[in-house]
Amino acid sequence: MSIEVHILGTASARPSSIRQVSGNLVSCDDGIVVVDAGEGFQTRFFEQRKRMKQHEKYHLKPSKVGALCLTHGHLDHTWGVLPWLQSLALDNRHQPLLVLGPTTSEVIDALTDNQSLPVDTHKSDLATQYRFWHQLGATTTGLGYPIRWILGAVESGRWIEFLEDGQIVELAEMPQPEGWTNNRIGALPTIHSTPSCAWQISSASSPGKFNRTRAKQLALTEAEQGTLASGIDIQHNGELLKSQDFRSEPLSPLTVVVSGDTAEMAPGITALEQCSLLVHEATFLDDFSEKAADYLHSTASGAARTALACSAGHLVLTHYGARIRHTDELIGEAMKVLASSPISLSAAIDGDRILVEDSGDVHHLHWHGDGWSC
Ligand SMILES: [Zn+2]
Ligand SMILES: [Zn+2]
Incomplete structure (x- = not known):
């Protein structure tokens, strides 16, 4: 039930060398969730897959991707979506793919009423991009594998699906990837200049380990061990x-959250x-905290305050503005906030x-x- 995150890009807004x-x-x-896919995403996915084959022998098969979760519609998070979906088609994908993203209640009202989008809809709203991608052939028929396009007003919990014929239907709840049984995806409201959310992937709690040593000491048969392991008491x-x-004690569920821009x-x-x-994103250092507040981004210390508020076990910083040269500076500022907490901290680099x-x-x-290396 362990969960692993691969960070394939740590730049904000535009790439650097x-x-x-x-x-x-x-x-x-259960499989893989892709969270955001900026420009060049498919190349980076391919490269990471190659590295894993070479160094770890465990495979990041694109066929295992069950969901693409977008945190918001800014292009540095979405510009790689369509080329990647088309490459999956060229690779003869047949597994279903779920695409999930945030929008507003106003957009949902307009779309379900067959109206055009409200005039104040943000130009990066995913509703506009979904339609554009549909027109360019990113549908089940166009791609040749089942794909569902879902948007939600995350705060109010309303979800809609864009059907292939252009119809919009409201859903009772946010769907989960097909065939997933042990892990669940959840959307968490965040604060950004366009509708946004963070994505949460949680594993179910699992029963503790069966004590085989004790069973062997008592010379229990395989059948007796099986009965005990299934939760039934026996006479021996x-x-x-x-x-x-x-x-042993049941293992608590694991929760991984990827913030997107916020x-x-x-x-x-913070409600977790x-x-x-x-x-968590850390676009700025403290000397630009005003700018962070204006543009609705976080500083490294802001990411640390958020980690404190949700009692995170570990905080990883990512999404650095172009002014940030060394991650040491980010770590230093975040560490001041976390100094007397048990939260561990690190800063990501690509890969x-x-x-x-x-x-x-x-x-x-x-x-x-x-x-x-560790
Ligand atoms: Zn961004
Ligand atoms: Zn953004």
Whole structure:
């Protein structure tokens, strides 16, 4: 049930010589969630897949991607979507893909009433981009694999689907990727200049480990062990053996949150009761905190305050403005906020992986050009 995040771009707004724009993979036992896909996303996904084959022998198969979750419509987060969807078609994908993104209640009202979009709709609203991508052939018929286009007013929990014939239907709830059983995706309201949300991937809690050593000591048969493991007590040599005595404590669910662009203290994130890993934007340093507030972005210390508010286990910083040269500066400012907390902290570079183990322990694996190191 462990969850691993791959950070494929740490630049905000535009790429630099060492940083690409946003794109993340969240890999869990049900499959992969892509969170944002800025320009060049498919090339970076391909490159990361190659690195994993070479160094780790575990595969990031594109066929395992069950959902594309967009945090908002700014192009540095969406410009790579259409080329990637088309490449999946060229690779003969047949697995279904769910596309999820945020919009406003006003847009949902207009679309479900068959009206044109309200005049004050933000120019980056995903409703406009969904329609544009549809026109360019990103439909089930056009691509040749089942694709569902879903938008939600995240705060009010209203979700709509763009059907292939141009119809819009309202859904009872946000759908989950087809066939996923152990992990759930959730949208959390954030604060940005266009409709936005963070994405949460949570694993179900799992039962503790079955104590095989004890079962062996008692010389239990495979059948008896199976019964105990399934939660049923048994009689053995006249003694009652309770199934609960053969299991360690259940493992708590894991929760991974990827913020997208947001001002600090986004309500959806601070409301969380549990968060194993928070991947949060840190566009500015403290000397530009006014600018961060104006543009509805976070500073590194703002990301740290958000991590404190949701009692995150670990905070990873990403999405750096062009003025930020060294991640040490970000770490220094965030560390001041977290100094007396148990929250651990790291800053991502492109290609890094963050592994959240079943126990909740987090390891940040840094890409060094020829493999990863802790
Ligand atoms: Zn951005
Ligand atoms: Zn943005």
